[in-house]
Amino acid sequence: MITFNNVSKEFVDGTKAVDNLNFTIEKGEIFVVIGPSGCGKTTTMKMINRLIDPSEGSIHINNQSIAEGDIHKLRWNIGYVLQQIALFPNMTVAENISVVPEMKKWSKDKITARVDELLGLVGLEAHTYRDRMPHELSGGQQQRVGVARALAANPDILLMDEPFSALDPISREQLQEDVQNLQGTIQKTIVFVTHDMDEALKLGDRICLMKEGKVIQVGTPEELMTTPSDPFVTQFIGNRSLDKMESTKMLVRDVMDRNVNLINHPTLSTKHVINPNQSIEEAYQQLKEGSAPYLLVKENGDVVGTISYEDLARTWMKEREA
Ligand SMILES: Nc1ncnc2c1ncn2[C@@H]1O[C@H](COP(=O)(O)OP(=O)(O)O)[C@@H](O)[C@H]1O
Ligand SMILES: [Mg+2]
Incomplete structure (x- = not known):
């Protein structure tokens, strides 16, 4: 220490x-x-x-x-x-x-x-x-x-x-x-x-x-x-990240983590659910507003993944190096 x-x-x-x-x-x-x-x-x-x-x-x-x-x-x-x-x-x-x-x-x-x-x-x-x-x-x-x-x-x-x-x-x-x-x-x-x-x-x-x-x-x-x-x-941080994401035009589905078994997570409300076809910019805004560590990605009622700041950060890094 x-x-x-x-x-x-x-x-x-x-x-x-x-x-x-x-x-x-x-x-x-x-x-x-x-x-x-x-x-x-x-x-x-x-x-x-x-x-x-x-x-x-x-x-x-x-x-x-x-x-x-x-x-x-x-x-x-x-x-x-x-x-x-x-x-x-x-x-x-x-x-x-x-x-x-x-x-x-x-x-x-x-x-x-x-x-x-x-x-x-x-x-x-x-x-x-x-x-x-x-x-x-x-x-x-x-x-x-x-x-x-x-x-x-x-x-x-x-x-x-x-x-x-x-x-x-x-x-x-x-x-x-x-x-x-x-x-x-x-x-x-x-x-x-x-x-x-x-x-x-x-x-x-x-x-x-x-x-x-x-x-x-x-x-x-x-x-x-x-x-x-x-x-x-x-x-x-914020604006830089947003600027980067706006240029990526990527969807939640492109960056979400598919390894999930978090169905019916008790602390997550509708604020914490996103559709895979929404943009990662929307995911970023929703994460910020919902102050949650991650969002559940739901398609036709099924949980198909999660998305977190870490997933977004990884995407910006890849883009930066591309
Ligand atoms: N030995 C020194 N004598 C006078 N000023 C210094 C010395 N070392 C660094 N500075 C000044 O202190 C400030 C901070 O420097 P530094 O800690 O090296 O910054 P950073 O690593 O964030 O770039 C700067 O304005 C730099 O010019
Ligand atoms: Mg230095």
């Missing part, structure tokens, strides 16, 4: 990069920080591993102030993945991943086993990739090695600052899926910075939307869509 209490950062030149941040990141969640360029995302993230210290306020990890503990122990417990991963160019993949375990003086056998395990975890076959040099890898493969390196010493927290934004859409989508799967397996607390709303909707358990150094809203993707706290939230 990472808690920000009244955290502000003013740089020496007078730039107020972040202004009075207050939020808690829960253990095991993917917490996405999103907002326009320059809004303070990287500064927020770098304060967690003390690459930057706040000028006001405090940050606690598991109720301990990070300003008081040992900075090296803090950093060993936090993996860090950047957009430009900067693998050491004259070290093999295995050597790159081993850097922190070696600093921690793990045995050679333990390190070798860990390297192979991590390569498997990020989808690179160990015997093929272990001894390659960074220049023998694609951009996506280098990012995977970067993720493996960040996980090497088994940190509790993973910070990812726009880690996939330099990749082509296909590699990016694969890595997003890997992060989701990885999270299912390893249960780290992940703080993920992006300026891409599709990525945020896909990955975030909760999303923290920032603007000009301030937090505008923290909530689940559904909460940001259904109860935006500020017109900026709607502008950043």
Whole structure:
């Protein structure tokens, strides 16, 4: 659990990069920080591993102030993945991943086993990739090695600052899926910075939307869509999403989830029923108005599927990459 209490950062030149941040990141969640360029995302993230210290306020990890503990122990417990991963160019993949375990003086056998395990975890076959040099890898493969390196010493927290934004859409989508799967397996607390709303909707358990150094809203993707706290939230999510959907001209039937056995769900009223031939824009409006997590799709009295924000988000993402 990472808690920000009244955290502000003013740089020496007078730039107020972040202004009075207050939020808690829960253990095991993917917490996405999103907002326009320059809004303070990287500064927020770098304060967690003390690459930057706040000028006001405090940050606690598991109720301990990070300003008081040992900075090296803090950093060993936090993996860090950047957009430009900067693998050491004259070290093999295995050597790159081993850097922190070696600093921690793990045995050679333990390190070798860990390297192979991590390569498997990020989808690179160990015997093929272990001894390659960074220049023998694609951009996506280098990012995977970067993720493996960040996980090497088994940190509790993973910070990812726009880690996939330099990749082509296909590699990016694969890595997003890997992060989701990885999270299912390893249960780290992940703080993920992006300026891409599709990525945020896909990955975030909760999303923290920032603007000009301030937090505008923290909530689940559904909460940001259904109860935006500020017109900026709607502008950043709602309208964008709507614009996208209007251009798709897709029907509920095209995106609904057909794996259902939710017949006669007690909490759903007529507000929560839609016809498969209605547009996904209508589904979006109805979800918003009915404040339900999903709608039942009914045709001739039979339930034929459900449709949720997740189904819609997936559609916008596909369209974006098409
Ligand atoms: N070392 C620094 N000195 C002065 N200003 C900085 C420094 N680092 C970042 N800033 C400024 O702080 C603001 C937030 O930057 P940053 O956190 O990098 O934003 P983001 O990651 O959201 O693009 C920007 O106005 C940026 O120019
Ligand atoms: Mg940044």
